[in-house]
Amino acid sequence: MPELPEVETVVRSLEKHLSGLTITDVDLIKEEVIRLPRTENFMEQIIGRKFQKKLGRRGKYLLIHLTEGLTLVVHLRMTGRLVYCAAEYPMEKHTHVIFHLDNGKHLRFADVRRFGRISLVPTPEVDHFPGIKDMGPEPLDEEFSxxxxxxxxxxxxxxxxxxxxxxxxxxxxxxxxxxxxxxxxxxxxxxxxxxxxxxxxxxxxxxxxxxxxxxxxxxxxxxxxxxxxxxxxxxxxxxxxxxxxxxxxxxxxxxxxxxxxxxxxxxxxxxxxxxxx
Known part of the structure; x- marks a missing residue:
């Protein structure tokens, strides 16, 4: 399972590409990957949203902040991958979600074992999200002394x-x-x-x-x-x-x-x- 250094690296590598881009469409190939909200609500809420300048991380969770107060909370679990790539790049066999971006590129979520999950939640509620709300201090924060x-x-x-x-x-x-x-x-x-x-x-x-x-x-x-x-x-x-x-x-x-x-x-x-x- 990707741990803190891996998730932090994913955040940093995506941040420089996604800032300011708009999600124009989403292909949900495996709907069960979406944990929250219901599929139809997920599609309705996320299309048209822009990526904020700064992404985030809490423990092993990726926090992809969008405009209008929404955040994608992504847990890669055992084998999840979240990759920014050209639309013509060969599709991985186990690609489950494709976010179409307004620059013609894709943000793709693939997961061989299908344990990874994506949720769309109001940004102020991220700290109360199950799995995050009871989390201990970050190893590189002052609180972890x-x-x-x-x-x-x-x-x-x-x-x-x-x-x-x-x-x-x-x-x-x-x-x-x-x-x-x-x-x-x-x-x-x-x-x-x-x-x-x-x-x-x-x-x-x-x-x-x-x-x-x-x-x-x-x-x-x-x-x-x-x-x-x-x-x-x-x-x-x-x-x-x-x-x-x-x-x-x-x-x-x-x-x-x-x-x-x-x-x-x-x-x-x-x-x-x-x-x-």
Whole structure:
């Protein structure tokens, strides 16, 4: 699933193309992709709307702001793609929605597994949208501080890996970047959050900020499905230290990376650098 760096990259890559363009028509090939409102209302409300200058993001949600106080809330889920392209560009097999633009281009939503969803909501209601309303702080915002982690760790009697995946605790983190941050901080994914020391909490905060920033710098991680808003892959997969590297040597100590299941999710870690304690 695209995580914060991937979604942020999609936002930045689309923003420079969509500003000021008008949606002239929409092809709904798979109507179930539209979560809200009803299909006929969606079509009636969105045609003729212009894209605002700035797009947005909250956690893993894309926020595409339109004129007249409307926002497209898009969640890519596992395999969704939102790509700006020429109208004559070959159609992907699993394209479900095509937004026709007044410059002759398309904005296309494709999704192999069909889990992604698009909603059109009044902009003032975005903060109350299900999935967004209870979201925790953004990793790169001031609210996500060392003090926040220390305080919350004391209150959460749970393992650190599933806690960091909890979107109500911190927004936008997923399996890839949590594994990478835990490795950098030398924390085992099954450690209990309240048992982390003050120093470990500080190191983890630093590692989360670093890995998210680097993920954005390298335009996200591409293994199979993820591309940005221009159809380009990211390159952070070339800089991963543990994720998807089972059996390969740790860059720190040379020991083989291992994979275990934590809360039903594959977790990659170094048993030497990240001791269970």
């Amino acid at each position: 060392r003090e926040y982690l220390k305080k919350e760790f004391r209150r959460k009697r749970t393992r650190i890996k599933p806690l960091l995946l909890d979107q109500s605790f911190v927004a936008g983190l997923g399996n890839i970047y949590v594994d990478e941050a835990l490795h950098r901080a030398k924390i085992h994914p099954e450690r209990l959050a309240p048992n982390l020391t003050t120093r470990e909490a500080a190191n983890l905060h630093k590692s989360i900020v670093e890995v998210i920033s680097e993920g954005i710098l390298h335009r996200g991680t591409s293994f199979r499905d993820y591309v940005d808003g221009e159809g380009r892959t990211g390159s952070f997969q070339n800089h991963l230290r543990v994720y998807n590297r089972e059996g390969l040597p740790c860059f720190n100590c040379g020991k083989p990376i291992e994979r275990i299941k934590v809360a039903g999710r594959s977790s990659y870690y170094c048993p030497s650098c990240q001791k269970a304690k």
